[in-house]
Amino acid sequence: MSALxxxxxxxxxxxxxxxxxxxxxxxxKTLVDQYxxxxxxxxxxxxxxxxxEEGLLGQPYTSAGRVPTMEGYRYFVRKLLGETELPTxxxxxxxxxxxxxxxxxxxxxRLSASILAQHSxxxxxxxxxxxxxxxxxxxxxxxxxxxxxxxxxxxxxxxVRQQMLTLAESVQQEQLAMIANEINQCCSGKMSESxxxxxxxxxxxxxxxxxxxxxMMARADAFWTGEIYRDGLTNVLAQPEFAxxxxxxxxxxxxxxxxxxxxxxxxxxTPNVGGxxxxxxxxxGWEELKDCSMVITRYGxxxxxxxxxxxxxxTRMAYGRTISAxxxxxxxxxxxxxxxFAG
Amino acid sequence: MSALxxxxxxxxxxxxxxxxxxxxxxxxKTLVDQYxxxxxxxxxxxxxxxxxEEGLLGQPYTSAGRVPTMEGYRYFVRKLLGETELPTxxxxxxxxxxxxxxxxxxxxxRLSASILAQHSxxxxxxxxxxxxxxxxxxxxxxxxxxxxxxxxxxxxxxxVRQQMLTLAESVQQEQLAMIANEINQCCSGKMSESxxxxxxxxxxxxxxxxxxxxxMMARADAFWTGEIYRDGLTNVLAQPEFAxxxxxxxxxxxxxxxxxxxxxxxxxxTPNVGGxxxxxxxxxGWEELKDCSMVITRYGxxxxxxxxxxxxxxTRMAYGRTISAxxxxxxxxxxxxxxxFAG
DNA sequence: TTTTAGCACTCTCGCAACGAGAGTGCTAAT
DNA sequence: ATTAGCACTCTCGTTGCGAGAGTGCTAAAA
Numbered sequence: 199m200s201a202l203x204x205x206x207x208x209x210x211x212x213x214x215x216x217x218x219x220x221x222x223x224x225x226x227k228t229l230v231d232q233y234x235x236x237x238x239x240x241x242x243x244x245x246x247x248x249x250x251e252e253g254l255l256g257q258p259y260t261s262a263g264r265v266p267t268m269e270g271y272r273y274f275v276r277k278l279l280g281e282t283e284l285p286t287x288x289x290x291x292x293x294x295x296x297x298x299x300x301x302x303x304x305x306x307x308r309l310s311a312s313i314l315a316q317h318s319x320x321x322x323x324x325x326x327x328x329x330x331x332x333x334x335x336x337x338x339x340x341x342x343x344x345x346x347x348x349x350x351x352x353x354x355x356x357x358v359r360q361q362m363l364t365l366a367e368s369v370q371q372e373q374l375a376m377i378a379n380e381i382n383q384c385c386s387g388k389m390s391e392s393x394x395x396x397x398x399x400x401x402x403x404x405x406x407x408x409x410x411x412x413x414m415m416a417r418a419d420a421f422w423t424g425e426i427y428r429d430g431l432t433n434v435l436a437q438p439e440f441a442x443x444x445x446x447x448x449x450x451x452x453x454x455x456x457x458x459x460x461x462x463x464x465x466x467x468t469p470n471v472g473g474x475x476x477x478x479x480x481x482x483g484w485e486e487l488k489d490c491s492m493v494i495t496r497y498g499x500x501x502x503x504x505x506x507x508x509x510x511x512x513t514r515m516a517y518g519r520t521i522s523a524x525x526x527x528x529x530x531x532x533x534x535x536x537x538x539f540a541g
Numbered sequence: 542m543s544a545l546x547x548x549x550x551x552x553x554x555x556x557x558x559x560x561x562x563x564x565x566x567x568x569x570k571t572l573v574d575q576y577x578x579x580x581x582x583x584x585x586x587x588x589x590x591x592x593x594e595e596g597l598l599g600q601p602y603t604s605a606g607r608v609p610t611m612e613g614y615r616y617f618v619r620k621l622l623g624e625t626e627l628p629t630x631x632x633x634x635x636x637x638x639x640x641x642x643x644x645x646x647x648x649x650x651r652l653s654a655s656i657l658a659q660h661s662x663x664x665x666x667x668x669x670x671x672x673x674x675x676x677x678x679x680x681x682x683x684x685x686x687x688x689x690x691x692x693x694x695x696x697x698x699x700x701v702r703q704q705m706l707t708l709a710e711s712v713q714q715e716q717l718a719m720i721a722n723e724i725n726q727c728c729s730g731k732m733s734e735s736x737x738x739x740x741x742x743x744x745x746x747x748x749x750x751x752x753x754x755x756x757m758m759a760r761a762d763a764f765w766t767g768e769i770y771r772d773g774l775t776n777v778l779a780q781p782e783f784a785x786x787x788x789x790x791x792x793x794x795x796x797x798x799x800x801x802x803x804x805x806x807x808x809x810x811t812p813n814v815g816g817x818x819x820x821x822x823x824x825x826g827w828e829e830l831k832d833c834s835m836v837i838t839r840y841g842x843x844x845x846x847x848x849x850x851x852x853x854x855x856t857r858m859a860y861g862r863t864i865s866a867x868x869x870x871x872x873x874x875x876x877x878x879x880x881x882f883a884g
Numbered sequence: 885t886t887t888t889a890g891c892a893c894t895c896t897c898g899c900a901a902c903g904a905g906a907g908t909g910c911t912a913a914t
Numbered sequence: 915a916t917t918a919g920c921a922c923t924c925t926c927g928t929t930g931c932g933a934g935a936g937t938g939c940t941a942a943a944a
Contacts, residue, residue, distance in 0.1 A: 225936050238888050243937070261894050261937040301705065305766065336683050340695060348699055352683060356691055358701050362644065362881065423648065425768065431797055435790045446786060447778045454774055538705065568907050581917050586908065604908040604923050 202252070202273075209245050210254055211278045214266050218514055221438045223263030268479035268513065271491070275476050275517050282518040284526050288317065296530055303327065303356070303538055308427045310507060310531050315430025318493075318520045320437075320511025321453060325463070326424030327503040327535050329355055332415040334385045334393060339374040339407070347374065349407065351414055354387075355503055355539040359414050369403070377404045381411070390415035424505075426460075428453055439489060439512045448486050453510060458486075463506045467496055474525050479513050489513050493520050497528040499536040507531070545595070545616075552588050553597060554621045557609050561857055564781045566606030611822035611856065614834070618819050618860050625861040627869050631660065639873055646670065646699070646881055651770045653850060653874050658773025661836075661863045663780075663854025664796060668806070669767030670846040670878050672698055675758040677728045677736060682717040682750070690717065692750065694757055697730075698846055698882040702757050712746070720747045724754070733758035767848075769803075771796055782832060782855045791829050796853060801829075806849045810839055817868050822856050832856050836863050840871040842879040850874070 202210070212233055216224045226242040229235065235242070246264055249255045254270035257263065266274065284292075292313055299309050307324050314322035333354035340348040345365045352358050381404060385393050394412035397405050431450060440446040452458050462484060466477055474495040480487030493515075494508025507528055509520055545553070555576055559567045569585040572578065578585070589607055592598045597613035600606065609617065627635075635656055642652050650667050657665035676697035683691040688708040695701055724747060728736050737755035740748050774793060783789040795801050805827060809820055817838040823830030836858075837851025850871055852863055 223936090227936075239936095240888055240890095240938095241886085244887085247938080257937090259895060261935080262896075263936065300760075300766075302703075302766075336681070338679070338681050338693070338695075340679050348695070350681070350693065350695060350701065352681075352691070352693060356703060356705075358693065358703060360645075360699060360701060362699075417643075423643075423645075429797070431774070432790050432794050435786045435793065441786045443778045443784045443786070443789060446789070447775045450778065451775050454772070566907090570907075582907095583909095583917050583919095584915085587916085590909080600908090602924055604906080605925075606907065 202249075206245050206249060207278055209242060210249060210266070210270060210274060213255065213264055214271065214274045214278075217265060218516060221514060223258055223265050225263035228263070268481075271478045271513060271517075275478065279518055279521075282522045284519075284522045289526060292317070292527065293530060296534070303535065304425065306531060306534050307425070307505070310527050311427040311429040314507065314509055314523060314527055315433060317523045318509045318511070318516070319430070319433050320509045320515060320520070321428065321430045321434045321449075322507075322509045323426060323428050323453060323459065324507040324531075325426050325505040327498045327505040328422045328424055329353060329357060329418070329503040330501060331389055332357075332418040334388045334411065334415065337378050337381050337385070337407075337411060339378045341369065341371040341374055344368065349410065351411055353415070353418065357418075359418060361410070361414065363407070363410065365403070377407065380404060381408055385411065390419060426456060430509075434511055437512045437514075439514065445489070448488075449490050449510065452484075452486050452490075462487075462492075463494065466492070466494060467506055472496070474508075474521050474528075476517065476521065491515050491517075493517070493524050495524055495528050497532045497535070499532070499539050502539045503535060505535075545592075549588050549592060550621055552585060553592060553609070553613060553617060556598065556607055557614065557617045557621075560608060561859060564857060566601055566608050568606035571606070611824075614821045614856060614860075618821065622861055622864075625865045627862075627865045632869060635660070635870065636873060639877070646878065647768065649874060649877050650768070650848070653870050654770040654772040657850065657852055657866060657870055658776060660866045661852045661854070661859070662773070662776050663852045663858060663863070664771065664773045664777045664792075665850075665852045666769060666771050666796060666802065667850040667874075668769050668848040670841045670848040671765045671767055672696060672700060672761070672846040673844060674732055675700075675761040677731045677754065677758065680721050680724050680728070680750075680754060682721045684712065684714040684717055687711065692753065694754055696758070696761065700761075702761060704753070704757060706750070706753065708746070720750065723747060724751055728754065733762060769799060773852075777854055780855050780857075782857065788832070791831075792833050792853065795827075795829050795833075805830075805835075806837065809835070809837060810849055815839075817851075817864050817871075819860065819864065834858050834860075836860070836867050838867055838871050840875045840878070842875065842882050845882045846878060848878075 209229070212229060213224050216229065216232060226239040226246060229242055230237070230239050246255060250264065254267060254273055255264040256267045258265060295313060296306065296309065299305050304326065307326050311322045311324040314324070335354050336352040338350040340350065342348055345368050347363045347365060349361045349363050350358060351360070384396065384399070385408070390412050393408060393415065397409045400408055431453065434440055434449060435446055440449065452462065465482065466475055474493060477492040477494070480490060489512060490510055491513045492508055492510050494506060496504050497507055498504035508524055555572055556567050559572065559575060569582040569589060572585055573580070573582050589598060593607065597610060597616055598607040599610045601608060638652065638656060639649065642648050647669060650669050654665045654667040657667070678697050679695040681693040683693065685691055688711050690706045690708060691703060692706050693701060693703045727739065727742070728751070733755050736751060736758065740752045743751055774796065777783055777792060778789055783792060795805065808825065809818055817836060820835040820837070823833060832855060833853055834856045835851055835853050837849060839847050840850055841847035851867055
């Protein structure tokens with residue numbers, strides 16, 4: 199691909215901009231009328247031919263207006279989209295919403311999804327932060343009726359796991375407290391393997407409980423049961439490209455099916471470059487996302503707990519606004535997560 | 542409304558059945574061809590006129606086939622729909638899925654939504670069980686770095702609430718344990734008011750912590766932050782009545798907007814009759830649900846914790862199958878909830 | 885060499901006309 | 915009470931056509 203002239207880049211940028219607003223193929227005349235370029239429509243047309251040959255523009259049919267292709271969008275996002283910042287007023291509003299929410303991580307995550315959907319006008323998704331490695335912090339054993347015992351395991355970072363446990367015989371609360379205390383002494387700060395290799399040091403009940411702890415932590419490492427919060431699904435239905443149900447289904451299916459979504463997120467976010475990533479038109483062989491784009495990023499406290507957040511919408515998306523919104527919200531949520539893990 | 546003859550009821554039932562399968566207006570000839578009635582199409586037509594005058598059938602336009610009206614569906618569901626049971630094979634499959642899931646309430650709830658969506662082929666929703674009244678069970682104070690303390694409050698039924706607490710000065714874990722112990726002695730089994738009226742009995746830090754407990758429990762009573770799990774949203778998009786995006790949006794908006802959904806559920810389920818309720822065509826002034834029906838029910842342990850579950854789909858829905866599916870899943874989930882609250 | 889005016893050409897979209905088909909309602913005969 | 919017969923109504927898919935938008939090309943102008 200040969201280099202584009204300044205004017206060609208300007209035209210590409212303007213077409214992207216105009217198409218984003220009108221959702222209709224944009225013609226040469228519209229362009230010179232709308233933005234007062236001091237050239238004629240014929241000149242624009244000549245440039246358009248070049249851009250079309252380069253594969254950056256396309257047309258729905260012969261002699262209709264031009265539409266950016268996936269490659270066109272990529273060029274636009276990579277080279278032409280300057281670093282945009284969210285307006286201060288908007289930032290303040292978001293930050294305000296955050297700080298008057300209850301001080302609970304899950305609540306913040308849910309709120310993030312809502313805010314993203316609201317400000318980007320597309321569908322948003324935010325996963326709960328997933329601890330990189332479960333670290334033992336505290337164990338509590340609570341007697342209930344009969345031989346049932348409620349086991350509450352608190353992990354580093356405040357995540358809580360609980361499990362019911364049925365004993366062979368009834369045990370008093372005091373004795374349970376002693377056992378828990380003993381285990382707490384030894385296991386604090388440890389990870390699943392070191393706990394599992396430690397069971398022999400205990401006797402009887404304590405041994406069982408410790409093994410169970412290890413298993414719970416191992417499971418926390420392997421299977422992540424955190425929630426995925428979605429919001430703004432109806433936003434994407436409002437977009438004209440999803441007017442017919444079948445294309446809308448494809449997009450919503452990805453958002454709905456947990457396994458599919460996790461796969462996409464994992465694949466995109468494994469090359470652990472920081473910052474916001476833009477995936478245009480389902481790059482990388484995601485057939486379902488053919489005319490969708492994603493703007494996603496990691497957030498959280500690297501090394502402790504991280505999650506993914508982002509939006510999914512039509513390829514025709516306001517990338518500037520959206521990228522800065524995702525970046526800003528990710529920053530805020532990261533701060534809150536770091537606080538609650540470090541504090 | 543005068544009483545319907547047996548044959549009229551049969552015809553209504555057949556039209557409902559046929560329309561549910563074909564999604565197209567059903568004519569008199571189709572009816573006699575499909576099901577071998579030993580009368581002519583003219584006779585059917587005469588009966589259809591009656592049913593139309595009674596408001597049970599409608600026609601999209603003059604001289605098209607007949608379609609059940611909302612009233613027609615109501616009549617069908619109330620009087621003509623016998624008690625149907627889920628096939629044993631299906632029951633066994635569902636029960637199997639349940640019992641191999643991890644033993645955690647939230648996981649079961651999520652699974653219920655998934656199963657409902659799968660078996661009813663419409664959108665499902667299940668709320669987490671909400672404790673009728675928060676009852677104190679156990680408090681734990683855990684020292685972390687600096688002056689931060691993690692407060693973990695366990696409520697009757699195993700629900701866990703946590704909050705960070707910043708102290709005026711650093712306190713040792715042993716002392717925290719003593720304070721927690723003291724509070725546990727006094728507060729066990731109490732509700733929020735009695736705990737709040739009890740703060741004077743303590744001194745210093747214990748007083749603060751107790752007050753905070755009371756507040757957390759009061760908040761648990763008033764604002765319910767439990768999750769609402771949804772599934773099968775794409776199922777409803779597959780239905781022809783939601784082929785155009787605007788009608789699909791209306792339906793999905795109700796499912797998406799938490800406040801709206803809670804309002805609907807509350808209104809429908811307040812007349813605390815047991816069993817599965819069927820709301821056809823948004824009865825009761827829900828304009829958004831004009832051509833939707835809901836099949837919903839309460840589940841859980843009445844007096845301890847209950848939640849709502851059900852499905853939302855087009856008015857043209859397989860009520861028989863759906864009702865029995867909802868009833869069966871609600872029963873299973875109730876058992877599990879009761880177990881975890883009673884045990 | 886670059887830009888522009890002019891023009892023929894192409895393709896969509898909306899509209900009207902039309903015939904086939906499905907289904908009804910009515911009437912008269914069974 | 916039921917049914918055959920028939921005229922009538924309405925939708926839906928097709929076809930044809932003109933308006934409109936936009937392009938690509940060519941030849942002239944800068």
